Amino acid sequence: MRGSFRSILIVFGFIGIVLVVSTILTNVSAKKEIAMTVNFKVEKVEITPALRISLYDVHGRKFDLKSWTLFDRDRIFPGDSLAKPKNSNLLEVWRKENNQDWRIIKTIKQD
Secondary structure, eight states, rough: OOOHHHHHHHHHHHHHHHHHHHHHHHHHHHHHHHHHHHHEEEEEEOOTTSEEEBEETTTTTOOOTTTOBBBBOOOOOOOOEEOOOOOOSSEEHHHHTTTEEEEEEEEEEEE
């Protein structure tokens, strides 16, 4: 009986440590992304079966910020630009319509 209780404590302790480390690493990653400045010109948009979108620039580099999830309903198209000021948790979607000036069409908060 005493051995099985100890085994259960070890398992729960291990699970607890994994959860704490995972949370810490996620928070560190999110803080690094907030500190970044982003300027990304969308050249290609792919829609996944889950209706998430993957964005690529003219060089084929994927837009990869883990703290923002973009969906088809966000209506981001080739030619749009994504911008995020340094130390901001807001991602701005900019569009140039009818050869006019650029304007913000959507602001997306960090997940």
